[in-house]
Amino acid sequence: MYVIVVGGGKVGFYLTQSLLSDGHEVLLIERDSAKVDSFNEQLGSVTIAGDGAEASTLAAAGAARADVVVAVTGEDEDNLVICQMAKQKFHVGRTIARVNNPKNEQLFRVLGIDVTVSQTNYILHIIEQAIPERSFVHLLSLTHGDLAIVEAKITDHSAVVHRSIGEISLPENTAISAISRGPRLIVPTPATELLPGDDIIALAHREQEDELRRLLV
Structure with missing residues (x-):
């Protein structure tokens, strides 16, 4: 495409x-x-x-x-x-x-x-889902709704904090494509460690969003 x-x-x-x-x-x-x-x-x-x-x-x-x-x-x-x-x-x-x-x-x-x-x-969607501090946000649907761009904030309590992307068992058909860390924008590699405060941008199939949310936040 x-x-x-x-x-x-x-x-x-x-x-x-x-x-x-x-x-x-x-x-x-x-x-x-x-x-x-x-x-x-x-x-x-x-x-x-x-x-x-x-x-x-x-x-x-x-x-x-x-x-x-x-x-x-x-x-x-x-x-x-x-x-x-x-x-x-x-x-x-x-x-x-x-x-x-x-x-x-x-x-x-x-x-x-x-x-x-x-x-x-x-913002309304976030309020309806009662997600605190915008921890997981559906940004955009693509390709007739099959794909979604989502944003997640890594906290001190996230299961994946201080782990490298290569160590994380991501759901099938998902990928972490970018990390916003303070003023820096990072294109991650498998060795990239996730830190508290990182904003994660991921590509996922719609049916995998809930599983990805549970993993990241």
């Missing part, structure tokens, strides 16, 4: 890393050239500099052959334009837009965006 991700913030970076870990072809579009250089050092040459809301940038990214376009910039207007252009000009089969203002979510759906992702909805 070829996925174009537009927006190199936290969500965009983690999403790109997770999809790459799962074997997909991914291209990340980011306006900030300094970020592009940093991401390419960490991920390989999978990031280009440009404005994803411009047709020329999407064309250069190969949108005509993309299976999915994901717009996760900080601006709802840009995310809408990106997804509509991907649909109408490049005939992309599936578009996913981050919605920063929940009031725009219904509008995005009316205008043909396949999936909307609202940060506020994440």
Whole structure:
């Protein structure tokens, strides 16, 4: 599957890393050239500099052959334009837009965006699940709901704290793709030790989320 991700913030970076870990072809579009250089050092040459809301940038990214376009910039207007252009000009089969203002979510759906992702909805979801201190968060569903990007915070009481990733028996079809440790963003290896306070980004099949939650938190 070829996925174009537009927006190199936290969500965009983690999403790109997770999809790459799962074997997909991914291209990340980011306006900030300094970020592009940093991401390419960490991920390989999978990031280009440009404005994803411009047709020329999407064309250069190969949108005509993309299976999915994901717009996760900080601006709802840009995310809408990106997804509509991907649909109408490049005939992309599936578009996913981050919605920063929940009031725009219904509008995005009316205008043909396949999936909307609202940060506020994440918070509501956390409250409904009564998860203390955002210990485990469902970030995003992918590929018609079969895959999910989740975030978990390692605490002093986590069963996996001070263990290396290679020592942990992760559920089948799951992978830890990134670790946020203070100001550092770590692409983990089997030797990477999990420490208290680490924010873990993992890719998992939806049916494995509960098992992964029990293991990490």
